[in-house]
Amino acid sequence: MAVVYGTISAILLFWHGAWEMLFGDAAALGTDWAWVLGIVFLVLTVRGVLFPVFVKQIKSQRAMQALQPRIREIQEKHKNDRETMQKELLDLYRTEKANPLTAFLPMLVQIPVFLGLFHVLRHLKPTMPEHMKTLYGWTVTQFDSASSATLFGAPIAASFRSGAQELSLLGTDGTTVRVVAAILIVTMIATTYLSSRQMILRTGWAEDPQQRMVQRLMLYGIPFSLLVSGLIFPIGVIIYWVTTNLFSLAQQTWVLRRYPPPTSGTPKAGATATPARATLPARSLAPRPGAKPTTARRGASRGR
Incomplete structure (x- = not known):
């Protein structure tokens, strides 16, 4: 993980240096904007690098959605033979160049980034020995500046x-920290819910009950869990999380316009398609008002 910590630190320090050149060391509204914007642009850098992977993920998801009728057909056909079912599904994915695992790639990359930033920010303590301050490419000056950086005080x-002793070392009081942290936690929970909801709109609600349950867990369970875990996240990590959610909302809005979900014109599994000719309206055998009787009817009349 040292490589991850070093990479995260390098990106953060680069953007802090860029914003420091623009704004200097001055703080406004009790905020050291060079460090806060450094975290924001750390998110933008990571998401920018992942954008081609994200587009590939969307295309793979759309391909998987288009294959759902054939997938259900294979699952129904081989429901008692799991080995054959898996083999035919893999052959289908290979033939159609669809990879169900692609959906997890952006998440797998972002997890170490999040953990790396969490570790780096938890490492920022004024009492840290000097030889520890210079880990991951930091200078002592940069470390001291970051450890005292604030957002609205x-x-x-x-x-x-944070306990009283830690807050005392950071030179602040508990009320300010709790108010700012509480606002950020609520924002984090709300944007996480909106991002999860938009993701479900992007892929559509699953027909399978188990998959639908997983979607509901993502929609409600993850935001609720943040109510607890958000209490231990450093404020800098919550800034990262909120920025990531806002980026995701904007990105997914673009995706829904650029790659709309396929329309549900495919019959469900077990339904029988009706031939086109069967949908034509049947001609009525009763004569139209004022119409002349046909030859067959005239003959029948004479017979009577």
Whole structure:
């Protein structure tokens, strides 16, 4: 993980240096904007690098959605032979160049980035020995500057549950930290819910009950879990999370316009398609008002 910590630190320090050149060391509204914007642009850098992977993920998801009728057909056909079913599904994915695992790639890359930033920000403590301050490519000056950086008066290294001793070392009071952290936690939960909801709109609600249950867990379970875990996240990590959610909302809005979900014109599994000719209206055998009787009817009349 040292490589991850070093990479995250390098990106953060690069953007901090760029914004420091523009704004200097001055703080406004109790906020060291060079460090806050450094975290924001860390998100933009990571998501920008992942954007081609994200587009590939969307195309793969659309391909998987188009294959759902054939997937259901294979599953129904070989429901008692799991080995054959898996083989035919893999052959189908290979033939149609669809990869169900592609959906997890952006998430797998972002997890170490999140953990790396969490570790780096938890590492920012004024009492840290000097030889520890220079880990991951930091200088002592950069470390001291980051450890005292604030957002609206609350240190970005502090969390909602920071104790009195830690807050004293950071030179702040608990009320300021808790108010800022609480607002950010609520924002994090709300944007996480909206991002999860938009993701479901992007892929559509699953027909399978188990998959639908997983979608509901993502929609409600993950935001609820953040109510607990958000209490221990440093403020800087919550800034990262909120920025990521806002980026995801914008990105997924673009996706829904650029790659709309396929229309549900495919019959469900077990339904029988009706031939086109069967949908034509049947001609009525009763004569139209004022119409002349046909030859067959005239003959029948004479017979009577």
